[in-house]
Amino acid sequence: MANASAWLARLQRDDVSEADALEFEAWLAESSANAGAYRRTLALWHEYEAAAEAVLVELAAASRPSRPVRAVARPGLSRRWLVGGGGFAVAAGLAVAVMPSLLAGPAIQSYATGKGQHQRITLADGSVVDLDAETKLSVSFSRGARRVTLADGEAIFDVAHDAGRPFIVAASNHVVRVVGTQFDVRNRHDGLSVTVARGKVDVRPAAAATSGRAFLLTAGQRLEIDGTGLERLSAVDPQETFSWRSGRLVYRAEPLANVVADLNRQFVEQIEVSDPELGRTPVTGVIVLDDQASVVARLSLMLPIRSIPSGEKLLLLRK
Incomplete structure (x- = not known):
């Protein structure tokens, strides 16, 4: 004791x-x-x-x-x-x-990861948070609530149960509220997504937001809200969403431009898509994040594309 x-x-x-x-x-x-x-x-x-x-x-x-x-x-x-x-x-x-x-008053603790960096943190209440690359997160605990702000990036939360102190995540003008559960929150330039693996998660617009609905998500559900505010609820395998934690990215008909944006957070040398139409090409498959050269080579086997050096970047072109 x-x-x-x-x-x-x-x-x-x-x-x-x-x-x-x-x-x-x-x-x-x-x-x-x-x-x-x-x-x-x-x-x-x-x-x-x-x-x-x-x-x-x-x-x-x-x-x-x-x-x-x-x-x-x-x-x-x-x-x-x-x-x-x-x-x-x-x-x-x-x-x-x-x-x-x-x-x-409650102290605020801040965490940030860089390109290709993942970090696991254990909070004072026993909750565990896994941070993806290029993620910014701050934590503030008080007597009445456990508050986290995900300013940018993606994180998996495994929340310790505490009925007296809800766990609240603020991200992209929305509030995610739970008591004890496991879920992933992604807050990037293209929108917000919340994926639940265990328990129930309440997602609703923040008080300052002017529009949006409240959702109660259960295990195996994902809520996506794009940059225009369009909401989409779907059934998913949460472990596919969590796979980035073990160095894999799983995609199902994801536009190539979004895949490249994810890869650019993992590697120092940046990748650029040659034109917007190519960027809309859907990608379905698993990408293992070992080294960039291998990743780009496997990507070129999945799609009719090739890569060439362009200054300090890699440029993706149609074959």
Whole structure:
């Protein structure tokens, strides 16, 4: 329990790094007991946050031994917070970790990946987020909600269940709201898409948006909203959407221009399509992201195209 409390406090710091996240994952993997202890500590922390003001009053009273303290039941405050011994010690320890955030407001943590870079982060609540290349994401947790802003890019969210604190993703003038589930959000220049692998996801326009409908997505569904606001709901295999995490891109009748845009986020040398008509050519198949030369060679086997160097770029032409 002590190690779990220490990890909880460590993950609340403003300067949490990727190294911290990797060490945390390693600690969780050491033993199933570690994960269980962290979940119990996290639940205790959430209970504390729900009754934060009352707990702080009790802590202040406990620091004045000259005055007798009378235990008074307060709404929403469990009796074990008011008794002595280990339970109160844990409460005091968690207060040390939580009080700075209560006083200063929720800290914002930002993450960004570059070309060809993927990153996995473990959030303070135990949720896991996988970031695709060229993705910008910020995280802000408070007592009432877990908020994430996906400014650009794509991410897979495996959200820890917490009925008291919804997990909210803001992207492209829309809000994705869940309690605990697994889903992918893609926010690129060509539009927004949300794909659900587990649980239910509510997607609706942000308060500032002027149009759009609300959707409740279930496992195996994808909502796509293009740049004009056109909405399309379809049934999909979520694992195909998630395949970028393992270095594969799966396409079904996707325009070549969109495929090239994806590849340009994975490699430094950029690819250009010679004309718009060629860019509309549909691509169906799996592209393995090993090295760029092999990727372009396999793409030329799937389509009647060839590539030639053009300055610092590769130019795709019709054969």
